[in-house]
Amino acid sequence: MSRVPTTALLLLHLLALLGNLLPAQETLRRGASNEQLIDERLREAVNKGHVWLAARQQPDGSWSELVGYKLNNDYITLDDRPLPHVGVSALALISFLAGGHLPDRGKYGPVVDRGIDYVLRCVQDDGQIMDNGTRMYSHAFATLFLAEVYGMVDRPDVKRALQRAVDLIVDSQNAEGGWRYRPFARESDISITVCQVLALRSARNVGIHVPITTIRNAQNYVYRSAVRSNERVNRWPGAAAYGDDGGSFRYQNRDQTRATFPLTAAGVTTLYAAGEYDSPVIRDALDYMDRRMLSFSAEWKHHYFFYYGHYYAVQAYYITGDPKWTNYFRAIKDILLREQLPDGSWRCDPGPGPAFGTAVATLILQIPFQYLPIFQR
Numbered sequence: 001m002s003r004v005p006t007t008a009l010l011l012l013h014l015l016a017l018l019g020n021l022l023p024a025q026e027t028l029r030r031g032a033s034n035e036q037l038i039d040e041r042l043r044e045a046v047n048k049g050h051v052w053l054a055a056r057q058q059p060d061g062s063w064s065e066l067v068g069y070k071l072n073n074d075y076i077t078l079d080d081r082p083l084p085h086v087g088v089s090a091l092a093l094i095s096f097l098a099g100g101h102l103p104d105r106g107k108y109g110p111v112v113d114r115g116i117d118y119v120l121r122c123v124q125d126d127g128q129i130m131d132n133g134t135r136m137y138s139h140a141f142a143t144l145f146l147a148e149v150y151g152m153v154d155r156p157d158v159k160r161a162l163q164r165a166v167d168l169i170v171d172s173q174n175a176e177g178g179w180r181y182r183p184f185a186r187e188s189d190i191s192i193t194v195c196q197v198l199a200l201r202s203a204r205n206v207g208i209h210v211p212i213t214t215i216r217n218a219q220n221y222v223y224r225s226a227v228r229s230n231e232r233v234n235r236w237p238g239a240a241a242y243g244d245d246g247g248s249f250r251y252q253n254r255d256q257t258r259a260t261f262p263l264t265a266a267g268v269t270t271l272y273a274a275g276e277y278d279s280p281v282i283r284d285a286l287d288y289m290d291r292r293m294l295s296f297s298a299e300w301k302h303h304y305f306f307y308y309g310h311y312y313a314v315q316a317y318y319i320t321g322d323p324k325w326t327n328y329f330r331a332i333k334d335i336l337l338r339e340q341l342p343d344g345s346w347r348c349d350p351g352p353g354p355a356f357g358t359a360v361a362t363l364i365l366q367i368p369f370q371y372l373p374i375f376q377r
Helices: 006-017 023-030 032-037 040-055 086-098 109-121 136-150 156-172 190-205 212-224 261-273 280-299 304-320 324-339 354-365
Strands: 068-071 074-077
Touching: 032 324, 040 086, 040 324, 040 354, 086 109, 086 136, 086 354, 109 136, 109 156, 136 156, 136 190, 156 190, 190 212, 190 261, 212 261, 261 280, 261 304, 280 304, 280 324, 304 324, 304 354, 324 354
Parallel strands: none
Antiparallel strands: 068 074
């Protein structure tokens, strides 16, 4: 996990701010393959998505969605009303950062600035970033957002909150090497573990102390979650759609647990974030993802599985590079452009809601812009 100097991050975001004025420099920085992926249809889709998101930011800087948790394929809400959701808010704010919008600068600068204040107000005494009962998913997304912000602005309040949030993640890692829905849980799952590792990677990049043992323990946990090529995931009645042959990653390190495209994307992204870039496990996983990408996308279209699956898949493929990257991005770009609604949003059923879908969709589409350090090779 290499540390990126803060000055380098500031330069990246300055280039992002000047992007429309310096297209030739954008081309040099991105590389030819990424430039070819960016066209007016993509820019217009992102712009419409950002207009929709900005119009729905609450005066306190948050976005309101259904707060709840996953249960099998469903989403169990804690309240029937949309409430300020710090995890969804963090993802929406990261999407604006991915477009080169800096705090209090540019078209959406005020949106980002209000969002920073909201996230900081959600930091609890123990360091957890939570609002209305949100869980460790949201804590990790909010920590990632603060880390990316701290790479752009020298704000002591952001640094203090970020360090406390990181300390909670580090302290909460369990004996398996992973994390679960609540801090200090004994069990782990790969979908929550990947969120924590990405947050830690971003924080370490901007100079926040993260013990290397925390990263190595998470890396070992993910390796133990891999389904080897000579192994099959145990199945149970009615769950055949979840199981698969070697190359995938399990939800948890135990029998009778699913192995899917999103979990496999999460596994590869975690290993990349931990500094592991080449192994037979990663190569098998990428081949598995190639085989399952289109069928997964068709089956889970509009579901939160679709969005978090591709949130990690786009990172995995981007770091992998061509030809897999270009092939993947062209496919997911076409899917997302087809599914965008006329008002600029993306559906997300059964929850948390369209702000989540729109935040993740626009974030995915902006990966070729290369404005966010955490999503770079």
